[in-house]
Amino acid sequence: MPTETFEFQVEARQLLQLMIHSVYSNKDVFLRELVSNASDALDKLRLEKLRDDALDADVSDLHIEIDVDKEARTLTVRDNGIGMSYDEVGKLIGTIANSGTATFLQDLKEAKDAAGAEGLIGQFGVGFYSGFMAADEVTLVTRRAGESQGTRWTSRGEATYTLETVADAPQGTSVTLHLKPADPENQLHDYTSPWKIREIVKRYSDFITWPIRMVPEAAAPSDGDAEGDGDTAPEPETLNSMKALRARSRDEVSDDEYHELYKHISHDWREPLETIRLQAEGTFEYQALLFVPSHAPQDLFARDFKRGVQLYVKRVFIMDDCEALLPPYLRFVKGVVDAADLSLNVSREILQQDRHIRMMQRRLTKKVLSTVKEFMTKDSDRYATFWREFGTVVKEGLLTDTENRDAILAASSFATTHADDEPTTLAQYVERMKDGQDDIYYITGESRQSIENSPHMEAFRDKGIEVLLLTDPVDEVWVDAVGEYRGKGLRSVTKGEIDLAADGDEKAGEEREKQAEDYAGLLGWMREQLDEDIKEVRLSARLTVSAACVVSDSHDLTPALENMYRAMGQEVPRTKRILELNPGHPLVKGLNQAYKEREDRAELAESADLLHTLAVLAEGGQPKDPARFVKLVADRLERTL
Structure with a gap:
């Protein structure tokens, strides 16, 4: 097949330009990323050979090799792993197939410092492209195990790349960097220097379980050798210890080494928020090394988000993303688990x-949750970071993991009217509850500002009763599923009847009875007028300033929850809601007086409709007939001028 030239995908071209112009200063990490890719390829080949013994592949000496040519200024990272086919090279190297590409590139351009840029690059998993930080041209030669022909990919990191088949490619993949010209004033980035290669591998890749070998340049013949007779090929030098960190004691491993392992398995170049070690002994033995990231990946809520930790059996790699080891609501956790008693x-x-x-x-889940609880009690800053990044996804567990529901609740915190910035736990809320208060009150909505200004909050604000402010979509669901905490019910301020008058307040009770009698006629008439939209009209004990609000019955779905189910394709019948009127508001008083005096009922009906629509708008809803609503408001304004 002749050489073919292809154009890079637009996003890939933009990324290459960012790499070529060095978006961050620490260029050494390109070698770590190439070694990491090579290690993955070796893992995959060994696993495929285990599952298919007939696979025509040599697994007798799996390794990574680094070859430096000072004269030609090339650096080659070579492995004899799984390799790639012609089609795979075009698909994996020529394009970036990942959701959020445009956002990623924009964030990368706007990164204010080197560390931020590194984090974004690693998070997106495009480490192969980092080779262009050090090279003017990159050549990749690969042959997939079991296939007879190989593929060569070449690019200068500009608009195009070439692909061609090659007949004599060895099994695996080699990436050759044609390095940029040497900088005499900066020997720290001399990637043709053996000491520099040793330093980078030791710092970033010492834990890789495959041997990383460097072939030293052949020594010049000694005076005693005639034309080099008797020379032997130089022995490759193994650069890494190959001892898995999970197998070492805590005292033998530095935090930096743990962090480099995390970066290797997660493709995240920021340091993790926490490292969790776990060793189980007895009838079933395993070792676990888990990492809590310091930031949420961009695609955490995408359907195709790859979750799970690496699974090894007796130090043999089994799979990259073992979903069965952690529940979906902990899908952000990365790590390695090595079991002793599973089948290969x-x-x-x-x-x-x-x-x-x-x-x-079960044990890994409990360990992660207990670690989060420790953040809460011992390191408030670390806990704040964790909850800001992952609180929304952790709360999914309140719906799916009843066994650990109490532990999840204990590790959760929520915005509250008690403080502007400090979230609260349910335990803290209960401690602050007023005498005689039986329920934990909450309100859900799209933003803190919108729900704090909701009419439903007026009586609670007036009485100084604390309300949880829940703004994540999952909050609409878990509060109903959980129902109560330590014997205190979880109660929405927007549902059911609420009366915050103190028990035994006879004067307040008498006043309500008088108002009920006074407004009985208006309430019944408005119920008939608005029958298509509401199930009941009643006087409100939750309003102190606004004229009206709409509420749901105690066991009805909220409008937000109805919309959520419809968005998921589920048919949900429309639920009529309840209109509550504030008997102390001048507008409601005037409406009642007009009803009693039997004025123009057509105009009165318009007023009732306007009042209902205003209540819907106040909680963020939409008028049923926007054009009619605008006309009614305009007519009323015209009559007041």
Whole structure:
């Protein structure tokens, strides 16, 4: 097949330009990323060979090799792993197939410092392109295990790349960087220097379980050798210790080494928020090394988000993203688990049913949740970071994990009217409850500002009663599923009847009875007029300033929840709501007086309709007939001029 030239995808071209012009100063990380890719390729080949013994592949000496040519100024990272086919090279190297590409590139351009840029690059998983920070041209030669022909990919990082088939490619992948001209004033970035290669591998890749070998340049012949007779090929030097961090004691491993392992498995170049070690001994033995990231990936809520930790069995790599080891609401956790008593041929289907896997999941889940609880009690800044980044997804567990619901609640915090900036736990809320208060009150909505200004909050503000302010979509669902906390009900301020008058307040009770009698006629008439939209009209004990509000019955779905179900394609019948009137508001008083005096009922009906629509608007809803609403308001304004 002749050489073919292709154009890079637009996003890939933009990324390459950012790399070529050095979006960050620490260029050394390109070698770490290439070594990491090579390690992944070796893992995948060993796993594929385990599952298919007939695969025509040599697995006798799997390794990574780094070859430097000072004279030609090239650096090659070579592995004898799984390799790629012609089509895979075009798909994996020529394009960036990931949701949020445009946002990622914009964030990368706007990164204010080197660390921020590194974090974005690593998070997006495009480390191969980092080679262009050090090279003017990159050549990749690869042959997939079991295939007879290889592929060569070449690019100068500009608009195009070339692809061609090659007949003599060895199994695996080699990436050759044609390095940029040497900078005599900056020897720290001399990637043809063996000491520099040793330093980078030791710093970033010492824990890689495959040998990373460097072939030293051949020594010049000694005076005693005639034309080099008797020379032997130089012995490759193994640069890494190959000892897995999870197998070492805590005292043997530095935080920096843990952080480099995290960066290797997560493709995140920021340091993790926390490292969690766990070693189980007894009838079922395993080691776990888990990491809590310091920031949420951009695609955390995408359907195709890859979750799960790496699974090893007796130090043999089994799979990259074992979903069975942690529940979906902890999908941001990265790490490695090495089990001693599983089969090397274990499949994803078997994992779902395996008793040992379920035991591991329970213990790992409890360990992560207890770590978050420790953040809360011992390191408020670290907890604040965690909850800001992952609180929304953790709360999904309140719906799906009843076994750990109490632990999740204990590790959760919520915005509250008690403080502008400081979130509260449910335990703290209960401690502050007023005498005689039986419920934990909350309100849900799109933003703190909108729900704090809701008419439903007026009586609570007036009485100084604390309300939780819940603004995540999942909040609409979990509060109903949980129902109560330590015997205190979770109660929405927008549902059911609410009376905050003190028990035994006879004067208040007598006043309500008088108002009910006085407004009985208006309430019944408005119920008939608005029958299509509401199920009841009643006087409100929750309003102190606004004229009216709409509320849901105690066990009805909220409008936001109805919309959420419809967005998921579920048919949900429309629920009529309740209109509450403030008997102390001048507008409501005037309406009642007009009803009693039997004035023009057509105009009175318009007023009732306007009052209902204003109540809907006040909670962020939309008029049923916007054009009619605008006309009614305009007519009323005209008559007042």
